[in-house]
Amino acid sequence: MKGILAVALGVLTAIGGFLDIGDLVVNSVVGSRFGLTLVWVVVVGVIGICVFAQMSGRVAAASGRATFEIIRERLGARMALANLGASFLINLLTLTAEIGGIALALQLATSIEPTLWMPVAAFAVWLVIWRVKFSIMENVTGLLGLTLVMFAVAVFLLHPNWLDLGAQILQQPSPHSAESPATYWYYAVALFGAAMTPYEVFFFSSGAIEEKWKPKDLAQSRLNVLVGFPLGGVLSIAIAACATIVLLPKGIAVDSLYETALPIAQAAGKIGLIVVILGFVAATFGAALEVTLSSGYTLAQFFGWPWGKYRKPAQAARFHLVMIVSLIVGVGILMTGVDPVEVTEVSVVFSSIALPLTYLPILIVANDPRYMGKLVNGRVTNFFGLVFLAIILVASIAAIPLMIITGAGS
Amino acid sequence: MLAVLMLSGCSADDAARSQLSQTAKETGSASRSAALALGQHEKDRITEPVLDTALSDISEKLGQGAASLTSVTALGGIARQRDSILTAVRRAQDILLSVQADLSEGRGEGRSLDPERLRLESIARELLSTSEKVSRE
Numbered sequence: 001m002k003g004i005l006a007v008a009l010g011v012l013t014a015i016g017g018f019l020d021i022g023d024l025v026v027n028s029v030v031g032s033r034f035g036l037t038l039v040w041v042v043v044v045g046v047i048g049i050c051v052f053a054q055m056s057g058r059v060a061a062a063s064g065r066a067t068f069e070i071i072r073e074r075l076g077a078r079m080a081l082a083n084l085g086a087s088f089l090i091n092l093l094t095l096t097a098e099i100g101g102i103a104l105a106l107q108l109a110t111s112i113e114p115t116l117w118m119p120v121a122a123f124a125v126w127l128v129i130w131r132v133k134f135s136i137m138e139n140v141t142g143l144l145g146l147t148l149v150m151f152a153v154a155v156f157l158l159h160p161n162w163l164d165l166g167a168q169i170l171q172q173p174s175p176h177s178a179e180s181p182a183t184y185w186y187y188a189v190a191l192f193g194a195a196m197t198p199y200e201v202f203f204f205s206s207g208a209i210e211e212k213w214k215p216k217d218l219a220q221s222r223l224n225v226l227v228g229f230p231l232g233g234v235l236s237i238a239i240a241a242c243a244t245i246v247l248l249p250k251g252i253a254v255d256s257l258y259e260t261a262l263p264i265a266q267a268a269g270k271i272g273l274i275v276v277i278l279g280f281v282a283a284t285f286g287a288a289l290e291v292t293l294s295s296g297y298t299l300a301q302f303f304g305w306p307w308g309k310y311r312k313p314a315q316a317a318r319f320h321l322v323m324i325v326s327l328i329v330g331v332g333i334l335m336t337g338v339d340p341v342e343v344t345e346v347s348v349v350f351s352s353i354a355l356p357l358t359y360l361p362i363l364i365v366a367n368d369p370r371y372m373g374k375l376v377n378g379r380v381t382n383f384f385g386l387v388f389l390a391i392i393l394v395a396s397i398a399a400i401p402l403m404i405i406t407g408a409g410s
Numbered sequence: 411m412l413a414v415l416m417l418s419g420c421s422a423d424d425a426a427r428s429q430l431s432q433t434a435k436e437t438g439s440a441s442r443s444a445a446l447a448l449g450q451h452e453k454d455r456i457t458e459p460v461l462d463t464a465l466s467d468i469s470e471k472l473g474q475g476a477a478s479l480t481s482v483t484a485l486g487g488i489a490r491q492r493d494s495i496l497t498a499v500r501r502a503q504d505i506l507l508s509v510q511a512d513l514s515e516g517r518g519e520g521r522s523l524d525p526e527r528l529r530l531e532s533i534a535r536e537l538l539s540t541s542e543k544v545s546r547e
Contacts, residue, residue, distance in 0.1 A: 111459040178435075178542070250446060251538050253439045255471075258464045262446055262456075269455040277460075410432060 014228020019148055019235055020287030021101030022094070022194035022348040024280065025341055027236045028260040029409075030187050031243030033179055033253050036168040039237055041188045045195025046233035048388040050225050052196075052359050053204045055366045055381065057221045060208035062375040067205045068301030070371055071361040083361055084302045086354035087198050088295065093347040094199055095291040096330040099125070100340020101284035104257040108277045118334045122327040125288045129323060134210045134309045141286030148279035151238040154267035160245045168244070186402040186409045189395045190345060193352035195233070196392070199294040201358065206297040210310055215375060242267070255341060295326040345408065352399045355392040363389060426484050426492075431545040434495045437475035438537030441502045441530050444468045448509065448527040452520065465510055472503045491544055495537065502533045 030038050056067055063070060072080035102121035103114035128137055204225075213221065242263035243254060254260060257280065264276045293309070300307035300319040307319040334340060363385045366377045377385065403409075447464040450456040456464075479496045482488075509526050512518040 107463050108460050111462040178545075246446075250442050251439060251534070252443050252446065253435070255436075256464075256467050258447075258460055258467060259443060261460060262443070262450070262464075265450045265456045265460065266446075269453075270457050273455075273457050273460060 011224055011228045011231075014142070014224045015146060015231045015235070018229055018232020019145060019239075019283045020094075020194075020197070021097050021284050021340075021344050022197060022351075023236050024101070024239060024260055024283065025254070025257065025344045026187070026190050026194045026348055027239040028243045028247075028254045029345070030191060031240030031254075032247040032259070034184060034187065035171075035244045035248055036165060036237075036240060037171050038184070038188055038191055039169045039240065041191040042195060042233055042236050042240075044391065045192045046230055046236075047384070048192075048391065049196050049200060050229050051381065051384045051388055052201055052362055053229065054222050054225045055377065055385065056201045056205035056362050057208050057213070057225070058218060058375055059362065059366050059372065060205040061213040061215050061218050061221070062373055063371040064209070065371075066209050066297065066301045066307075067202060067362060067365070068298055069304070070365050072302055074365050074368060074371070075361055079361065080302060083357045084298055086357040087202065087298050090197075090347070090351050090354045091199050091202075091291055091295045091298065092326060092329060093343065093350055094197060095288065095295065095326055096333045097340060097344040097347045098284050098288035098291055099327070099330045100334050100343055101257070102281060102288060103334070104340055105277060105280035105284055108258055108261060108280065114340065115335070118331050121285070121288070122331045125285070125292055126324060126327055128289060129292060129309070130313060130320070134207070137289055138207070138286075141282050141289065144282030145279055145286055147275045148235050148239075148283060150264060150268065150272055150276045150279065151235060151242050154264050154272065155238050155241045155245070157267040157272075158242070158245045158263065160241070165241065165244065180406070182402055183406045183409055185398065186349075186406045189352050189399050189402060190348045190409070192391075192395050193348040193350075193355070193399075195236070196355060196359075197348070197351050198354060198358040199291045201362065202294040202297050203290040206293070206301070206308075210308055212310075218375075257341065292323045292326060296320065296323040342408075349399050349403055349408075352392075352395045354396075356389065356396050359389060359392055422483075423488060426482050426488050427544050427547060429478070429482055430484075430488070430492055430495060431541045433475050433478050433499075434537045434541035434544065437472055437495075437499045437502065438534045438541060440468045440471040440475070441537060442534035444502070444506060444509075445527050445530040445534060448523050448530070451518070452524060452527070461513070465506060465513075469503065469506050469510070472499055472506065475499050476503065491540070495540055498533050498537050498540075502530060502537075505529055505533075 027042070059070065060066060068080070068084070071083055099118055099121050100114065103117035106112070106117045106121070107114045208221065239260065243260070246263035246266050247254060247259065252259065261273060261276055264272045296319045297307060299322045300316070305318045306316045308316060313320045333343070365371060367382065369376045444465065447456060447461055451461050476496060476499050479492055479499065482492050484492050505526050509518065509523055512523065
C-alpha cells in the first residue's frame, strides 16, 4: 500500500510539476494564433523529454553521481565547459522568466504591480530552498500545480466542436492564414524548447542523488516519467485548446498571462479562475525552485564543490551562494523593466539553441559501461536518443534564423 | 522588425505599411481582450484583480501602440491610414480610462459597462480589418 501511494505521489507530482511559465505562455500563444495545428510539437517534445529524463535518472542511479560530474570526467573539461556555459546561461534566463511568472501570477491574485512582487518572489524561493526539505518542496508544488487540470476541465465546459478541434490537429497552417510559415516554425521551435527545457533534466538527475536513488528505484522513476510527463503534456495541449476555442475566433493573440486565464473565466467563472491562478503560482514557483537548484547543481558539479540540499547550507556554501547570486541577477534583469512574457518567449527559443550541448553528453555517458554497468542504454533507447538528437540539432540550427526572420514571432 | 524589412530589401513604404499593419493588429487584439474581459465582468465571471490587471495591461499596450504609430514616418495614403489607426487607438484608450474610473468609483456593476464593451468591440473590428487591408496593399 505504501509503495502504491509512493508511485501515485510520484506520478501526480510529475504531472503537476511538468508545466512552467514557458509552457503556460507558449501553449496559450500558439493556441490563440495557430489553433491546434502545432499539437504534434508538444507530442514530440514530451516523448523527447521522457527519453532523456529517464536516461539521466538512470545515469544517476547506476553511477551514484550527478550528470555534470560525469560529463566533465568522461568528455573532458573543454566539452564540459561548453555544456556548462550554455546550460547555466539558459538556466539564468529561465529563472528570470519563472520569477517574472510568479510575479505576474501574484498580480492576478492581488492587482499589485508585478515589479513589487519580483523581489518578494525571489526571496521566497531562496527561503524555501534554504529551509524546506527536498521531498516536501517537490511534492507540495507538484500537487498544487495539479490545479492546472482546470484547463482540461474547461475544454469540456466550453462545449467545443470536437470534430473541428480534432481536424485542426491534422491540419497544417492554411496558406490564407494571417500567420506566415516562418512564424509557424518559429513557434514550433519555441514549443519544442518549452517542452525540453534543459533544467528539467539536471534537476531530475541531481534530484535522484538528493533522494539517494538506487537501481531498484528505477522502475518507479520510469513510471513517474512515462506516465507523469505525458499527462503533463495533455495539460499543455488543454491550455492551447482553451485559447483555440475562446481567443482564436475573436482574433485575440495572447501576449500576457491574464489572457491565458480568460478562457477559464469564460468556462468556469470566478471559482475556476481562482483555482487556475493557484496553479499558475504553484507551477511558476515550483519551476523557479527547480531552476534555481539546477543553477547551483550545474556549477557545483562542474567545479567539484560540495552540493545538495541533503547537506546543511554551511557545508555547501558555494552551492548556496551560486543560487543566491542567480536569484539576484534574475531579479536585476526583471527590474530593468523587461516584459516577463517576452523573457519567457526568448528563454524557450534560446533553450532550443542550447539543447544539443545538454543532451549529447547525456547520451554519450548513458552508453558508457564504465559508469552504467548493466544499465547501459539498450538499442531502443539509443534509437530514440539519436532520433531526438537529430530533431534537437535541426531545432537548434533553425532557431536564430527564424527569430530574425519573424522578428521574434511578431 | 523594421530593420529586418529594410535589410530584406523592402522599400520604406513597405516597412511603414508593415509596421502599421502590425500595430493595428496588436491594438485590435488588445481592444478585443478588453471587450472580452468586460463581458465576463458583466456576467460576474471574472475576479476584480484579474479585471484590473487586464485593463491596466491593455491600457499600456494601447499607449505603446500609439507611441509606435506616431514614430512612423509616412506620406500620402499611408499617412492617412496611420492617422485613422491612431484615432481608433486613442478612442479605445479614452474608453478604457473611463471604464477604469467607473470601476474605481464602484459604478461598473452589472450591464452598466455594456455600451463601452460594444464600442471597444467595434474599435477592435475596425483595427483588425484595417490591419488586414494594409497588409494586403
